[in-house]
Amino acid sequence: MSAPGFTLVVVAAVLYSSGFYLLLQRSLMRVVFGILVLGHAANVSLMLTDRAITLPPLLTEHEGPLSDPLPQAMALTAIVITFGVTTFLLALAYRVWLGDENDEVPADLEDRRIGRLAEPEDSA
Amino acid sequence: MADLESAYPVPAGRADRPGGPPEDWEAPRERWLSTAVRPAFGPRSVLLEVATRLLTPAILTFSVFLLVSGHDRPGGGFAGGLVASMAYVLRYIAGGRHELAAGIPMQPNRLLALGLLLAGGTASAPLLFGRPVLEVVSYTAVLPLFGKVKFASYLLFESGVFLIVVGLVLSVVAALGARMEAEEYEARERGGAWGPEEGGAA
Amino acid sequence: MNALLAIPFVVPLLGAALALLLRRHRRVQAGVAVATLAVVVADTALLLAATADGTVLTSQAGDWEAPLGITIVADPLAALLLAVSSVVLLVVQLYAIGQDIGGLSRAMPQVFHPIYLVLTAGVCLSFLAGDLFNLFVGFEIMLTASYALITQAPTRARVRASMIYTVVSLTSSILFLTGIALVYGLTGTVNLADIAVKLGSAPAELRMVLALLFLVVFGIKSAIVPMHFWLPDSYPVAITRISAIFAALLTKVAVYAIIRSQTLLFGRDDISTVLLCVAIATMLVGIFGALVQDDINRLMSFALVSHIGFMIFGLGVNSVAALAGVVIYLVHHIVVQANLFLVNGLIRQYVGHSSLRSMRGLTTVSPVLALYFFLPAMSLAGIPPLSGFVAKVALFQAGVGTGGWLVYTALAAGVVTSLLTLMAIFRVWARGFWGTPMPDMVEARERLKRGSHLGGLKFMAVMTGVMVVFGVAIAVCAGPLSEVAFTAAHGLMNGSAYIEAVLGSDTR
């Protein structure tokens, strides 16, 4: 059979790369944006599995090859889940901001304490 | 504490301060226009408020249509729920938190619980008869006025979805919109620094 | 049969809805929660009894046959883990209620109970899912509930921790979804059994890519090195009952997913070299981390990471005996980790914190507490005759039985890890439990004894005791447990019983 159109593949690559890049930022809002972009990316990849442009999977309106409904259903579920979780992440970001007056993801204190402990060790 | 109502009234201790609204302040339900409304974004626009109030029933009706017709046309519980909640979001944007509080039928948590009960109940009902979970039962009746009408249990299930989506959006708007607004208000009362008027997208 | 399979996730959902409705009536709400979990415990016990002989039970949701509809499957492995998890969930629930009675917690009971029940549903659904996308949904239910739980009583530290936790989990979820897209792209199906069949005709190299990708996806959630960093930064910060249940169950569900995917889906492909290397790294890095921690909860979290390595080791050895060892280890570890975190919670109640830097003489402050800590800690270190020993022996036997230099290296790492675990635990014991109690600890104890919340505290202690007894019972019942484990392992290695049960049975 055939491969999916390469345009969509490029779109997926860009979405994933950008999403990952945003995810790796210190600013929480950008992390949230990253999750949103990655959500789109995942949905596009589900679309990709349907290898050709076809008609909507509505039995009444059309005759001819219909697009694959299952990835669509899964993408729909995924969209909604991403939406729910994103709102939570936003609430969390708000909370971080309430506490810290900035929206950066702070490093773990205890980890840094352990890291600091080791320093005299090394110099000795 | 995760209740909506606790989000709206200005927190205790602030009520009797002169200039602040009374503690149990609530937007008037009956009037077309409320005077003490402060919109979430930007300056107050009477036109928007009226339009919103007029639109709400229409949007809600459309959402129910989406819910019911989902099986045959694009739509369904999600889309319906999202559209319905859009009505409330609009209301909040136009009229602020008090307007929102006045407009919603019940607390979001209760909506969520009811939706979950509805969907979960539909899912588990077949179990009582030894059938697999979520089996769909449909029944076609001939009603005097409507003619042939099909009742299918997935409609109940979809209604659960609908309620939960509405509950989610209301809950989020209440939390991230109204609560934050209330806090700002508080902070301003306190002589705090920042005001909210910084642009607005919608 | 349909009901038996559906109850573990449907009833908690209904319970959650009820609890959410009843949040004003705290006692009723707690009652609903306990009743729900009791039903789940009873149901999973029946499931275990029904599958212990290797039977694979299935139920088709909505009565649509297998690849179209979603299959709910209980094989011995799933049933065993379900049974153990549900007991742990119930005990922790009761512990939490005790804490709430005593007013000893800042968590919000009104939302705690519903979310906890949702978590239960998510865990059960993940164990029972016979469908890859449904597994994803089960994971999401579990994870969303865990996001909500980890932010209970949000302090700065908790918000910070949950940020790390949430973002990492979301990353893994997105990758999981991507993985599903890949699998669907390659096979055109999402039913696990169907995928297993159709992957047979797929190119081997692509299969291998998928196998490794799913290892990464589930590896993030099960905290295997080098993807474990988030765990010690987030679990210990949550309130006790929540870290307990997280440590006990969440990582294990992910390990279960690894086992299921690597045996059923990718059983033909041999990634044992990767698994063994990962196992060695996980064991050592985890336990090294544990050795240098000053906070008991953090120490236990690192130990948790380390001992995940044992399970991955068993999977890497990849024989029936090894998988049986993994199953025993899973069961043992679920109970022991929950137990240790519950004890840590009691320590926090007694001492006010869990930092070894200012803790001495707990044996004097509370001998019972010392006993409660000692037994599970010994079990964790694999000291006989506790369950950890049985689990470790099973894994060691499998390792020796398979042989090969990499396996022996991993075995050596396992021995070193066991020893270092012992050292880490005795560091806690020698510093926190022995010695002259600090004056403020004695004071705090006196205050507790006089306080009005003693009843709640006692209830918590009793529940911790129940968990200790459960842990000991696992060791005592090692015979039947190992029988079931071997049955489960046979099923995993073979896979055909699973596939036949899902696909073979025609429309009933």
Place this chain on the structure above:
Amino acid sequence: MRAATLEGTPSRPADLLRPARRTGTAPPPGGRCASVLPMMIDVPMLLPAILALHAVVAVPLPPLVRRLGPRAFLLAGVPPAVSAVWALAQAPAIVAGRAATAEVAWAPALGIGLNFRVDALSLAMIVLVSGIGAVIFCYCAAYFHHGERGLGRLAAVLVLFSGAMLGVVTTDNLFALYVFWELTSVTSFLLVGHDDRKEQARRAATQALVTTAGTGLLMLIGFVMLGHAAGDYSISGLVADPPDGGPWLTVALVLVLAGAFGKSAQVPLHFWLPGAMVAPTPVSAYLHAAAMVKGGVYLVARLAPGFADADLWRWLVLGFGLATMLVGGWRALRQDDLKLLLAYGTVSQLGFLVLLGGAGTQVAGVAMIAMLLAHGFFKSALFLTVGIIDHQTGTRSISRLTGLGRRMPVLAVAATLAAASMAGLPPLVGFVGKEAALEAFVPGAAPAPGPEGSAVMLTGLVLGSILTFAYSARFVWGAFADKSTVSERGFRRPSAAFVAAPVALTAVSLGLGLAPALADPLAQGYAHDLPAGHHAYHLSLWHGITLPLLLTGLVIAAGALMFVRRRAVSRLQNRMPRWPDAEYGYHLFVHGVYSVALSVTRRTQSGSLPVYLGIILATMLLLPGARLAAGLITGEIAVPGVQGAFRLWDSPLELLVAAVVVVTTIATVREHRRFPALILLSVLGFGIAGLFVLHGAPDLALTLVLVETLTTIILVFVLRRLPTTFSVRPNGWAKRLTVLLCAAAGTFIALALWLMTAARTDAPISQGYTERADEAGGDNLVNIILADFRALDTLGEIVVLATAAVAVASLVLLNRRNRVVDEPAAEVAVEAEEEARLSAAAEEHADSVAAHAAAEPALGQGQAPARGAGAEAGEAEMTVRGTAAGPEGAGGESRAEAVGGGPGGGEPAEGGPAGGPRPRPADAPGDAADPGPAPPDPGDTPADSADPPPDPRETPADPDDHEGSDDGRP
């Protein structure tokens, strides 16, 4: 109470432990009363019952001791006494070769079973473990004081230990052996650490545990390998039919021997035994003379019949045994503390026993049994003697004791006899054993080590015996002699009951010496299984004028000379170069482990979320990514060809929308102002929706548009609070690396998608949905799937939504007192302080130590005393308490936080029950897990935390440091 226990318990546990399969006679008939008598006859099941009796008695002991005081130890002595009586009753049958067996099933699938088999060797060990155990329990009743701290716990653990030890010597399953073996390690840990307020006790206990459990783990692996090779985990089966050799078998034997050597304190693992002498003296007498340390000897002797033929085994056992014997003896000579003298003597004797047990010849076997019994009796008698001396005079230092012989003549005589047995003088059992031992290595007498080997061993044994004689003499002299240079100390006469125990044990030594025939059948019973020697040898006082007898004469002469010229010996010892200390090795090990752990953890656990996520991405590239790349390069993964499957786009419109999506995505990434980024993001969302429309997914597009709108609105809610611009990371290699990593990860995923979808062979299952849509009754396939075919997913999804909603609400709509923003200044301030300190420390790379010190001015002083050699218990505690109580000192605020667990003092966690409705919102105490406030305790750096590795030359834990007093100076 006691009567009830005696009557009730033997039958009850037996009922509980009724085996699945029986090897003995028929099961006892039902009724409980009726079962007592048959149980006595039903020999097999009695042993598990006796084992259970130990556990049953242990449980009520703590409260009983609180009520009755030390007298409760008499009750504690019941289980060992019962076991000893049972063993003696079985003796005739066992000696005749009919081993008693019993079996309790546990986990047969894993080969773990509680199988028991009592033969001659086991019988000899039971006599030691239970017989001497019972005597020591009686002694305890006189030794301890009423109301002593933790006495109940001690009694309970001691009984448990006794049971575990009984298990070790009677079990016939490798795993069960390991179970009991580790139980003895753990119980001994608790016993050695009995006085847990002493730093030294804590350290010695940990040290002993790490050594024995660590080697025990090696042994476990060895067991598994042995059992796997033999296909059987039963010891008797293994010994009767040892598996064929092979490299792994050799490894297995080495591992097993490592366990045995660790337990029996063989050089170089011997250091823990003298350290463990901080335990109460009766405990030492029991654990470190009679029972636990014999475990390794027992294991060696147990396996010798099967494996003594292996060369490696023989040389390991003989070599380490001899070395231990000499080193222990040599070091015993320089001890001033009587107990340490005995401890090193024990090390020496253990070497001797291991050597005899492992030699594998019949004569050596006979000698081993004799020496085993002899050592158990004389050494425990001597320990008990030291206990009495310590108890009555308050010291056990040779240089401070004088004139005790006059004042405690009975004890002196008994102890002298015991010491004589140790020195190998007739007519004591020690002499009998030593004769046999020397005989075993007379060149040509046995085939085993070969003539040269025998000669070397014999020489070594003679040297060791000379040392033994010398330190035995030194013990008697040191404990009881009149020394002119020492003034007499205050003294209380011991009660008769107190002295009875050592006297009784010595009496047994004497009795067995006079009538060696009593022990001979036992010895023969064991030796029977060993590879044959060339002639039968029986224990006897008189064998005629033989080489061993002459050598004994030599030993006595040389030993006496060494004792007389003790000052010269002592000078010689002081001049000897110090050997690298094994304990130093242990500390190096511990220290090394902690350093490695610290540096590993510091390097891996950075605490930074972007780093964590980056590592996850890198892992994804490294595992599946590399695999995909490899497959592409090797051509094993087919790439869709240009002419056939490859398509660039599906419609021009798609290309347009895709271009919009790509451009907005990249613009979103590059945008650093929040609102423009937000708008770009919404455009992106709508673009994706457009793609969905093009691909025939109207449902998806509709939902996405709605969701996107809502998301945007909610983002606006939140974003209006946050800073106008996002923080920007400087351009640098880190950023470039990130870009590269993300681009590679994205490309990998997209490529994989493309390739996998192209490689699909089967039609997707969706066909089925189209066919069966009418059954479900609807036209919108997507919706039917969501609401019917796969409604379970939808159910899960709405649960996620509901949970997220509740989570958002509970996170934002909190009680006022729970809001982070209203936390009191305290926590925030402290955290900020800590933050500042951390960043300061992080920045000053140049001199991190200085930064460290500067950041914690208060800690400077505390560090030295706690760290140094003065880690003596009291002082260390003082230091800790000092810092704890001194919040008003420098850095006081953060200090108070750390110690008190927050402003509420030591309030319990998670909300502080005392807190109630107070308006203090911080759960600072509950949050004490939050590391913020506390700077590290002085002297508590992980490096020296569990087991501080101080300079061994300076530690009081190192027993050798007592030698400062030189030789007592008479």
